[in-house]
Amino acid sequence: MIHVLCVIIFAITNTSHSLHEKPQAFLQPIRKDITTNIYYSPLSIGTNVHNINLAIDLGGSAPLLLTCAAAAKSRSYHPIKCGSSRCIQAKPDPVSCPTNTSKKATCHKSFSTSFTEQPVKARLLRDTVSLLYTDNGFTYMGGGIDMTMTIACTDVKPFPSIVVGTLGLAKTHMALPSQIVSLYKLPFKVALCLPSPNSGESSGSGSLFIGGGPYFMALYPEDISKIFASTPLLPSDQFRGEYFIDVNYIQISGKIVPFFKKSTKICTLAPYTVLHSSIYKALVLAFAEKAKMTKVPAVKPFASCFSSKGLGRWMMGSRVPVIELLLRGGAKWKIYGSNSLVKVSKDVVCLGFMDGGVNLTMGMIIGGYQMEDNFVEFDVKASKFSFTSSLLLINSSCSQSRHF
Numbered sequence: 001m002i003h004v005l006c007v008i009i010f011a012i013t014n015t016s017h018s019l020h021e022k023p024q025a026f027l028q029p030i031r032k033d034i035t036t037n038i039y040y041s042p043l044s045i046g047t048n049v050h051n052i053n054l055a056i057d058l059g060g061s062a063p064l065l066l067t068c069a070a071a072a073k074s075r076s077y078h079p080i081k082c083g084s085s086r087c088i089q090a091k092p093d094p095v096s097c098p099t100n101t102s103k104k105a106t107c108h109k110s111f112s113t114s115f116t117e118q119p120v121k122a123r124l125l126r127d128t129v130s131l132l133y134t135d136n137g138f139t140y141m142g143g144g145i146d147m148t149m150t151i152a153c154t155d156v157k158p159f160p161s162i163v164v165g166t167l168g169l170a171k172t173h174m175a176l177p178s179q180i181v182s183l184y185k186l187p188f189k190v191a192l193c194l195p196s197p198n199s200g201e202s203s204g205s206g207s208l209f210i211g212g213g214p215y216f217m218a219l220y221p222e223d224i225s226k227i228f229a230s231t232p233l234l235p236s237d238q239f240r241g242e243y244f245i246d247v248n249y250i251q252i253s254g255k256i257v258p259f260f261k262k263s264t265k266i267c268t269l270a271p272y273t274v275l276h277s278s279i280y281k282a283l284v285l286a287f288a289e290k291a292k293m294t295k296v297p298a299v300k301p302f303a304s305c306f307s308s309k310g311l312g313r314w315m316m317g318s319r320v321p322v323i324e325l326l327l328r329g330g331a332k333w334k335i336y337g338s339n340s341l342v343k344v345s346k347d348v349v350c351l352g353f354m355d356g357g358v359n360l361t362m363g364m365i366i367g368g369y370q371m372e373d374n375f376v377e378f379d380v381k382a383s384k385f386s387f388t389s390s391l392l393l394i395n396s397s398c399s400q401s402r403h404f
Contacts, residue, residue, distance in 0.1 A: 022184055023133035023211070027140060027402070030056060030206030032195055032368075033162045037271035039194055039368055040163050041208060044130040044144070045151075046074030053163045056192070056208065056268050058378075059114035059242045060168025063176040064129065065122060068153040070164040077127040080107045086150050090124055090174060109174075112240040113166055114269040115158040119239075122152035131180075134209075137223070138216040139402050149179065169208075170241030171380050177210050186211030188380040193217075193391075193398035194268065196338070196372040204399035215375065217396045224375050227394075228386035231327035233378065234263065242267075243378055245385050246328035247364060250283060253290040253321040257282045261363030262328075266376075266385075270367035272342075274356040279363055283323075287340075287351055290321040302350035308343065315341045315349065334389040339370045373398045 028041045031053075042051040043064070052070060071077055080086045082097030087107035096108035110119035129151065130144040159166065168175040169190050181188045191213070195206035209215060214223035234244040247264045250257035261276060275283060284304045288295065293306035311319065315337030323335040342352040352369050375398070377386040391397050 023141070023145065023186075024135045024137060025133065025186065025209050025211035025213070026131050026145075026180055027134040028132055028167075028208040028210075029402070030192070030195060030208050030398075032197060032206070034197055036160045036162050037368065038160060038162055039206070039268050041167055043167070045071075046076040046127050048076075049074045052165070054165050054167040055115075055159055055163045056169065057114050057166040058169050058266060058268055059112060059240060060166045061170045061172040061175055061239065061241055062109075062111040062113075062122065062152040062166070062168045063149060063174055063179055064151040064165060064167060065111055065113060065120065066151065066153045066165035067157050068123065068155050071125060071127070071151070071153040074127055077125050080124040080126055080150060081105070082107050086126060087124060090150060092124070093121070109152065111152060111168070111174075112170065112242075113158060113168075114267055115166070120154050120156065120158060122154045124150055124152055126150055134402075136216070137214040147183075150174070167208075171236065171243070172239070172241040175241060177380070180210050184211065189213075189377055190380070191215060191375065191377040192268070192371070193375045194368055194372045195399040196397065197399075198338075198343075204397075204401045206398040207400070207402070209377075213377075215377075217375070217391065217398075218400050220391075220394050220396045224388060224391075225377070225386070227388055228377065229331040229333070229388075230384050230386040231329050231331045233380070233383045233385050235383075243385070244362075248326045248328060250279070251324040251326060252283070252286045255286045255290060257286050259363050263362045264364040264366060265362055266366045266371075268368045268371070270365050271369060272352045272354050273367045273370045274354045274360065274365040276360045276363050277355050277358045280353060280355040283353060284351060287321060287323070292319040296348055299344045299348060299350055301354065302342065302344070302352065303355065305344070305348055305350040306341075308341075308347055308349040311337070311341075311349065315343075333387055335370055336390050336393070338390055338392055339372060339374070342369065 039056045040053045044050045081104040092109045107124040132140045132144045189212040191209040193207040213225045236242045243266045246262045249259045320337035325333040341349040373391045375388045
């Protein structure tokens with residue numbers, strides 16, 4: 001009960017926007033940097049900092065985590081001081097606010113990110129964040145909604161130069177979804193449609209929805225949630241708030257790949273799906289056995305590669321085996337050639353899975369490439385993960401233009 005009250009108070013103090021203007025959902029574009037394989041969203045902060053790139057981080061517990069150099073460029077940012085209501089609501093690190101001095105120090109809090117194994121110590125600050133929204137599940141509406149939020153900055157830079165920070169989507173009380181859904185009384189749902197540079201509109205972007213559907217995609221006449229399959233979300237560490245599901249086993253054209261560690265994390269910042277070494281080796285052997293393709297020498301970082309002659313643009317068809325993830329509750333997440341094979345040259349494709357070694361603590365980490373052109377939804381309140389398989393099968397994709 002105390003946690004719920006803190007979230008509500010935290011959200012109410014974090015807005016400058018009238019509550020009567022209730023959007024259906026917030027909708028941000030997602031783009032992919034092909035050099036780093038990072039998915040990011042452009043955001044505007046303050047009155048003068050426009051279109052800064054923030055990495056999409058399902059394991060990020062801060063709403064926005066910027067470099068302090070980037071945060072300081074805004075003319076409207078204000079450090080949050082120890083003892084203030086914002087600092088108290090954020091539940092700061094115990095040692096960040098000394099009691100033996102009359103000087104009010106800046107409030108600090110440690111946040112998890114998918115870029116680092118250890119939490120990142122950050123300063124808390126207040127600034128205006130502008131978020132796009134939708135009222136119809138398809139197009140952006142107007143110029144966005146401005147909200148005064150508590151965000152964070154760090155003096156270290158754990159992320160590549162293509163971005164200046166992260167947009168945190170974890171299941172924590174300070175992450176962006178928690179604040180937004182509490183303020184606007186929206187369903188606690190986060191949905192992603194990661195773009196592929198090889199499909200859809202060249203000028204299009206992927207999509208991040210916060211607040212639920214309906215979800216509409218070009219060239220498909222109905223709400224995409226009508227074709228969802230679902231499986232339970234598993235409990236996770238409250239500090240990190242990451243997303244886990246259970247995979248019972250993997251099947252490739254009828255051949256079962258044993259899966260002895262069922263816990264599977266979903267992580268957009270893993271470029272490709274990572275498997276425990278024993279599972280990875282079994283998957284590579286099973287795929288090669290069922291594939292009707294000519295093997296060719298491996299191309300790093302991949303270990304299993306094939307000739308792509310005659311496969312076609314989407315690499316689907318009888319020559320490419322379908323990888324099925326059999327999930328708790330009986331749902332099947334089917335991974336077709338467009339998500340299992342990576343084109344590394346004109347005539348060579350490689351199996352886009354990585355060996356995580358024998359010390360990987362879980363069976364699998366589902367990475368971004370396997371999620372491209374798949375629509376996924378995390379329903380936090382219902383503890384449910386829903387998904388489509390490839391949208392290419394219904395003549396759609398995640399790369400769409402939503403400006404009209």
